[in-house]
Amino acid sequence: MKKLLTFSLIAFASFAFSQTVNDVPIKDIDVEYVQIIGTGRSLSTKVNVEIDFGQETKSISFKNGTSIKDEKGRNMKFNSMMDALNFMSANGYSFQFAYTMNDEKDKAIYYILKKK
Incomplete structure (x- = not known):
């Protein structure tokens, strides 16, 4: 019984502390390729990062x-x-290639990643 309880706590902890995209844990995304899109944030040196793995958004x-x-x-x-x-490398993805796009409003950087 103690083993079952210990296993349950470990399993719960792994789900409770995971990063998600569209409520899907990053490590559980079941696709071969993902695209991360980085855009600048106004008045900040940080970037907004979004992931596209072909998911339907909510x-x-x-x-x-x-x-x-x-x-x-x-x-x-x-x-x-x-x-x-x-971050994505630590979550099981490897870099494939990158490109940029500029439009009138924003500049975005796109990275294509493959699941390891």
């Missing part, structure tokens, strides 16, 4: 459903795209 706005959430459900903030890339 909200009307595409951007609201693709942000990386921490264990408390808050949007995670990254110091740079390299910070986000290191």
